[in-house]
Amino acid sequence: AQKVTQAQTEISVVEKEDVTLDCVYETRDTTYYLFWYKQPPSGELVFLIRRNSFDEQNEISGRYSWNFQKSTSSFNFTITASQVVDSAVYFCALSEAPNYGGATNKLIFGTGTLLAVQP
Amino acid sequence: DTEVTQTPKHLVMGMTNKKSLKCEQHMGHRAMYWYKQKAKKPPELMFVYSYEKLSINESVPSRFSPECPNSSLLNLHLHALQPEDSALYLCASSQEVAGTSKFFGPGTRLTVL
Numbered sequence: 001a002q003k004v005t006q007a008q009t010e011i012s013v014v015e016k017e018d019v020t021l022d023c024v025y026e027t028r029d030t031t032y033y034l035f036w037y038k039q040p041p042s043g044e045l046v047f048l049i050r051r052n053s054f055d056e057q058n059e060i061s062g063r064y065s066w067n068f069q070k071s072t073s074s075f076n077f078t079i080t081a082s083q084v085v086d087s088a089v090y091f092c093a094l095s096e097a098p099n100y101g102g103a104t105n106k107l108i109f110g111t112g113t114l115l116a117v118q119p
Numbered sequence: 120d121t122e123v124t125q126t127p128k129h130l131v132m133g134m135t136n137k138k139s140l141k142c143e144q145h146m147g148h149r150a151m152y153w154y155k156q157k158a159k160k161p162p163e164l165m166f167v168y169s170y171e172k173l174s175i176n177e178s179v180p181s182r183f184s185p186e187c188p189n190s191s192l193l194n195l196h197l198h199a200l201q202p203e204d205s206a207l208y209l210c211a212s213s214q215e216v217a218g219t220s221k222f223f224g225p226g227t228r229l230t231v232l
Contacts, residue, residue, distance in 0.1 A: 035220065042225065043226045044225040045223035047220055107164070109162060110161065111161055112159075
């Protein structure tokens, strides 16, 4: 069965600190997709990144970086020099591989990590 | 245009009311979704539409009735809801059903009295 675990329920940091959000997943598929979404208090889920299981390259986008390690089934997210606007709930999610006979593209979400960045 | 829009933003309804939630996207996506999110929980999938046909119903009660009038629009008709149905309802779209990224709308915050 597929499962995503975000063990950190809440994290509080002071502005300009670096922070890493952990994500551990379980799947029997050899091909799958991993995602991170940000949900600010306004409620909208903002897509941050999608990574397929064959691409283990780390990704950097501005202050955001992602570390994908298949050996430990982890897809961790680091925010460098955090800002108050980074305060949100962050969800890690897993999606099954394309199955053109009837794929659902169902996202399996973790329980989310609430990040509070204090000024 | 990478936007999914939803109306209304907030909705308060009684248990005997009939109301509808609307979702629209103009990204040419062929898959659209309804999710329900309770406070402090992750979103839960309700329905999946692929090429305007309902492909997944996650055992949602019949008081929720989805409709996809065309490839850009997705509605969720509500009737005889219960207070426990109060939640944030999120619409999403993706290019295809399989293996593509979902983009979410801002949601409709529903309160059932």
